[in-house]
Amino acid sequence: MSFRLTYATMYNPPEAMHERFDAAMARVEATLGGSHPLFVNGADCYTAEYADRRAPFDSDLRLGEFALASLVDADEAMAAAQAAFPAWRATPVAERARMVRRVGDLMEQRVYEIAAALTLEVGKNRMEALGETQETVDFFHHYANDFENHAGYTNPLPDDPIEGIASHNASVMRPYGVWVVIAPFNFPLALAGGPAAAALVTGNTVVLKGASDTPWAGRLLADCIRDAGLPPGVFNYLSGSGRDIGEALVQHPHTAGITFTGSVPVGRQLMQHMVSGAYPRPCIAEMGGKNPCIVTARADLERAAAGIVRSAYGMSGQKCSALSRVYVHESIADALIERLQAQIAAIRIGDPRRREHWLGPVVNAAAYANYQRYADDLRAAGARVISGGAQLGTASDGAPALARGYYVEPLLAEASLTHPLWRQEMFLPILMLHRCGDRDEAMRLANDTSMGLTAGFFGAADEVAWFHDHIEAGVTYANRQQGATTGAWPGYQPFGGWKGSGSTGKAIASFYYLAQYLREQSRTVVE
Numbered sequence: 001m002s003f004r005l006t007y008a009t010m011y012n013p014p015e016a017m018h019e020r021f022d023a024a025m026a027r028v029e030a031t032l033g034g035s036h037p038l039f040v041n042g043a044d045c046y047t048a049e050y051a052d053r054r055a056p057f058d059s060d061l062r063l064g065e066f067a068l069a070s071l072v073d074a075d076e077a078m079a080a081a082q083a084a085f086p087a088w089r090a091t092p093v094a095e096r097a098r099m100v101r102r103v104g105d106l107m108e109q110r111v112y113e114i115a116a117a118l119t120l121e122v123g124k125n126r127m128e129a130l131g132e133t134q135e136t137v138d139f140f141h142h143y144a145n146d147f148e149n150h151a152g153y154t155n156p157l158p159d160d161p162i163e164g165i166a167s168h169n170a171s172v173m174r175p176y177g178v179w180v181v182i183a184p185f186n187f188p189l190a191l192a193g194g195p196a197a198a199a200l201v202t203g204n205t206v207v208l209k210g211a212s213d214t215p216w217a218g219r220l221l222a223d224c225i226r227d228a229g230l231p232p233g234v235f236n237y238l239s240g241s242g243r244d245i246g247e248a249l250v251q252h253p254h255t256a257g258i259t260f261t262g263s264v265p266v267g268r269q270l271m272q273h274m275v276s277g278a279y280p281r282p283c284i285a286e287m288g289g290k291n292p293c294i295v296t297a298r299a300d301l302e303r304a305a306a307g308i309v310r311s312a313y314g315m316s317g318q319k320c321s322a323l324s325r326v327y328v329h330e331s332i333a334d335a336l337i338e339r340l341q342a343q344i345a346a347i348r349i350g351d352p353r354r355r356e357h358w359l360g361p362v363v364n365a366a367a368y369a370n371y372q373r374y375a376d377d378l379r380a381a382g383a384r385v386i387s388g389g390a391q392l393g394t395a396s397d398g399a400p401a402l403a404r405g406y407y408v409e410p411l412l413a414e415a416s417l418t419h420p421l422w423r424q425e426m427f428l429p430i431l432m433l434h435r436c437g438d439r440d441e442a443m444r445l446a447n448d449t450s451m452g453l454t455a456g457f458f459g460a461a462d463e464v465a466w467f468h469d470h471i472e473a474g475v476t477y478a479n480r481q482q483g484a485t486t487g488a489w490p491g492y493q494p495f496g497g498w499k500g501s502g503s504t505g506k507a508i509a510s511f512y513y514l515a516q517y518l519r520e521q522s523r524t525v526v527e
């Protein structure tokens with residue numbers, strides 16, 4: 001089988017992938033320092049204010065200046081999207097699908113350059129960055145194909161059974177209008193591009209807002225959409241603060257629907273807003289996780305340790321799918337901990353541009369400070385900190401090369417079940433472990449959370465059905481060493497949360513996803 005990049009295969013890429021990434025990184029670095037405007041109504045939009053941005057792994061490395069949208073810019077983007085809606089909605093399905101697919105094609109041609117930019121902007125390692133870019137390509141292709149396969153969701157229905165009268169029926173799905181997409185910092189391309197692709201192919205027009213820490217990714221997406229030839233106003237890109245520009249978009253009278261990906265508090269606020277007002281409007285909110293993994297007495301511990309470490313610490317724990325809680329049978333807990341310690345010790349931390357570094361920094365100064373606060377909280381509460389617990393690059397740790405970045409150690413701790421961090425999403429490389437007397441106790445604790453995004457299991461084959469029957473999570477993995485709770489890929493693993501992790505119960509890239517961007521119209525026509 002030829003190599004196909006997914007989050008499950010990214011651990012063993014062909015050598016050529018490294019060579020191409022290194023070459024692309026050199027090209028992208030040679031152009032750093034430029035000015036990056038917004039994209040509104042088919043044109044670059046130069047605005048009054050710009051934010052200077054630096055790499056999270058090196059404060060001396062200036063990426064460039066990125067436009068900060070004003071309220072006027074937001075209004076212009078919404079007006080452009082509203083004006084473009086009638087013609088885009090009327091564009092034949094095949095033509096919309098062709099253009100959306102073309103965005104994916106163009107992004108695929110630029111996959112190495114865009115991945116290099118993601119490494120520079122977010123601090124993720126090269127395989128995570130290449131993975132995210134390829135995932136975005138796949139979203140554009142997947143949704144274009146899916147919409148065509150559903151024949152645009154138009155379904156003829158039987159004529160009414162009225163004698164002597166021809167009364168024809170059909171169900172037609174129609175787009176809503178201007179769809180606002182609000183993206184998080186950690187997957188600023190895929191979680192902007194995926195929802196945008198879904199909204200566009202179904203006939204909505206889009207205004208995208210990127211996260212404040214990651215304005216570059218959205219602009220690179222906008223370039224692909226512009227070059228694919230989508231008409232002016234169909235897609236618009238803004239970067240700026242959530243509190244100002246995000247809220248302005250959410251409150252805007254043209255907003256017909258929203259896809260928000262981000263934290264629980266913000267997601268809940270948006271959902272509440274969208275059900276209030278003159279009438280309720282759709283809000284697809286993909287939110288946080290507090291993802292558990294159960295390890296039973298009969299688990300393969302080598303496999304478990306590999307899967308746990310990849311999911312707890314990959315991308316410095318800054319994935320909604322990241323593993324933060326392990327419940328392990330007491331009879332094998334020490335053996336598992338020993339293996340986890342060995343795996344953690346082997347993690348190479350440093351400049352994420354270099355292929356040997358699996359772990360880069362956390363995203364910003366606030367996350368860096370939170371890490372130390374949580375580590376100190378755990379210690380103060382009497383937790384047993386088994387590995388990690390310190391920021392790196394401080395004067396005393398002997399790693400001055402790391403001093404210009406937000407580097408921290410992967411942390412593993414055993415803590416009392418009453419500790420508040422068992423319930424709080426930290427979004428950092430912090431894993432907490434608890435020893436359980438039996439698997440039912442482990443399941444009870446795993447489900448004792450208001451969130452339900454992903455969950456992992458390591459045990460015997462005849463225990464897997466029990467895991468699936470009882471676990472309360474939208475994305476589940478059994479005995480997966482490629483990632484105990486992380487690494488879903490469009491077309492392979494639909495991705496969406498239960499309980500407080502998601503608002504719809506329908507997953508990204510699932511069979512049911514695109515229908516959420518459409519409203520049904522029942523049509524009866526009597527001859």
Ligand SMILES: NC(=O)c1ccc[n+]([C@@H]2O[C@H](COP(=O)([O-])OP(=O)(O)OC[C@H]3O[C@@H](n4cnc5c(N)ncnc54)[C@H](O)[C@@H]3O)[C@@H](O)[C@H]2O)c1
Binds near residue numbers: 241321
């Ligand atoms: N379920 C998923 O698929 C998924 C995927 C990735 C990340 N996440 C979650 O995202 C979070 C991390 O991302 P983050 O720190 O960027 O999240 P965040 O909630 O701080 O911000 C997300 C986006 O919302 C914007 N925003 C903030 N306040 C706003 C407001 N009042 N009105 C409108 N927009 C506003 C931000 O500017 C950003 O673009 C974690 O909780 C993580 O679990 C979930």
Ligand SMILES: N[C@@H](CCC=O)C(=O)O
Binds near residue numbers: 319321
């Ligand atoms: N889709 C990614 C997570 C995205 C959220 O941050 C995964 O499955 O690991």
